[in-house]
Amino acid sequence: MNIVVVSPEKFGNTAADIVQRVTENTEAPNITFPTGDSPLPLYRELVNRYQHGKLSLANVQAFGLDEWGELEPGHPIRCISRMKTQLYSETDIPVEQIYYLEPNTDDLDVHCEAYDKRIADMGGLTLSILGIGINGHIGFNEPGSKATVRTRKIQLADRTLNVSQKYGFDKTPSWGVTLGLATLLESKEILILATGAHKAEIVHLTVNGPETSDVPSSLMRRHPNCTLLLDEAAAQLLKK
Numbered sequence: 001m002n003i004v005v006v007s008p009e010k011f012g013n014t015a016a017d018i019v020q021r022v023t024e025n026t027e028a029p030n031i032t033f034p035t036g037d038s039p040l041p042l043y044r045e046l047v048n049r050y051q052h053g054k055l056s057l058a059n060v061q062a063f064g065l066d067e068w069g070e071l072e073p074g075h076p077i078r079c080i081s082r083m084k085t086q087l088y089s090e091t092d093i094p095v096e097q098i099y100y101l102e103p104n105t106d107d108l109d110v111h112c113e114a115y116d117k118r119i120a121d122m123g124g125l126t127l128s129i130l131g132i133g134i135n136g137h138i139g140f141n142e143p144g145s146k147a148t149v150r151t152r153k154i155q156l157a158d159r160t161l162n163v164s165q166k167y168g169f170d171k172t173p174s175w176g177v178t179l180g181l182a183t184l185l186e187s188k189e190i191l192i193l194a195t196g197a198h199k200a201e202i203v204h205l206t207v208n209g210p211e212t213s214d215v216p217s218s219l220m221r222r223h224p225n226c227t228l229l230l231d232e233a234a235a236q237l238l239k240k
């Protein structure tokens with residue numbers, strides 16, 4: 001794992017440099033985009049670069065990382081709704097190049113399998129952008145998820161449900177769908193983002209703890225091209 005620690009002011013820029021390098025060096029990059037607080041500085045910077053004519057995302061094939069169950073299509077808390085507001089609608093990613101998981105599907109297993117197959121048929125993921133949950137989840141791959149799991153429906157962990165109160169759910173969904181760790185680990189490159197002192201403990205466990213499915217983020221260490229981008233607060237428990 002390549003660990004990069006920057007000030008909060010430089011966080012968005014550093015992450016955007018990585019995304020821009022991938023988009024400029026790949027004909028049609030397949031990129032996963034997460035929601036949450038961690039990627040917001042990145043999305044603000046990508047939008048800023050696009051608005052100033054310094055960046056185009058027109059060649060990007062965008063894949064949603066995960067989605068809440070039990071919310072109707074178009075619900076503003078849905079991950080796809082927030083991705084549209086925070087990035088997709090603010091840049092030049094063509095609508096037909098945006099893919100996402102749809103939990104309200106008759107046969108969700110078939111839908112999840114088709115999502116993985118689409119990614120595989122398109123040559124696999126070029127860049128997986130990920131956050132880390134306070135419990136080490138990656139996407140909604142909650143503790144207990146093995147490195148071999150594919151895209152699927154999953155019961156959400158209590159800690160995830162507690163943290164997700166910040167989104168203002170009327171009733172918090174008990175399950176979600178997520179890209180599987182195996183598909184993410186097959187990505188050519190991984191960029192994990194974590195900010196803030198509340199992430200310091202899980203960042204420490206991710207880097208220095210045992211590589212275990214109890215902490216799914218620790219499984220990312222086996223990837224040969226994985227960058228963990230931290231601000232100083234999130235990095236405070238790491239050795240110098």
Ligand code: PGA
Pocket residue numbers: 035036037038039131132133134137138139
């Ligand atoms: P956060 O969420 O960026 O809002 O902390 C990360 C995650 O749960 O994966």
